[in-house]
Amino acid sequence: MMGYYVIAGIIFLVSSYVSNKLKSKFKYYSNVHLQNGMSGAEIAQKMLDDNGIRDVKVISTKGQLTDHYNPRNKTVNLSEVVYSQRNAAAAAVAAHEVGHAVQHATAYSWLTMRSKIVPAVGIASKLSNLVIMVGLGLSFTGSLLGNTIFLIGIILFAVTTLFAFITLPVEYDASNRALAWLEDNRMVNQEEYNGAKDALKWAARTYLVAALGSLATLLYFISMFLGRRD
DSSP states (O other), X not given: OHHHHHHHHHHHHHHHHHHHHHHHHHHHHTTSBOTTOOOHHHHHHHHHHHTTOOSOEEXXXXXXXXXXXXXXXXXXXXXXXXXXXXXXXXXXXXXXXXXXXXXXXXXXHHHHHHHHHHHHHHHHHHHHHHXXXXXXXXXXXXXXXXXXXXXXXXXXXXXXXXXXXXXXXXXXXXXXXXXXXXXXXXXXXXXXXXXXXXXXXXXXXXXXXXXXXXXXXXXXXXXXXXXXXX
């Protein structure tokens, strides 16, 4: 299991670096105030209107980094800071979340695919690590049942890895839609646009690191399983 801890340690360090970098970027661009004076909520509402989306509400939600689009009740949920502030960081986040609403309205294929496997991912994420540990524990005793359970755990973990990779085009596309809209509609000047682009770039990297980390862990488990079969 030493290899697992090495991989987990590397993933943790890289993830922490990207997360801290993201926080510092958003803190910096929170001081780049929009010349148009619009809040994140106003940015979100205008982008919805410009895309002809009338059945989605923009609401405020408590906490930090709690911004998300909920396709079930069609709401763009903005953290209190993003909802009320009038800066490049708030504009970037607000437009990005509306990007997901636009994806939903236009039946963007990657978002549709991700939504379909959400129930399976919910189950897999809860059970995979437990099943893998039980399988490993039993396999140490030489039990064939242990290897079978270990394999089931790997399959469950693979579902979460697949979800992480399907999430990547969804997140990158939402950012691209946000940036294109901000630029094409002259919602921001060049400095504000560059800030929004940089902030969203680092936000996307958190998803990339998560996906690569999940893949590395999955490959390690697969190598362990094949080694035990030999």
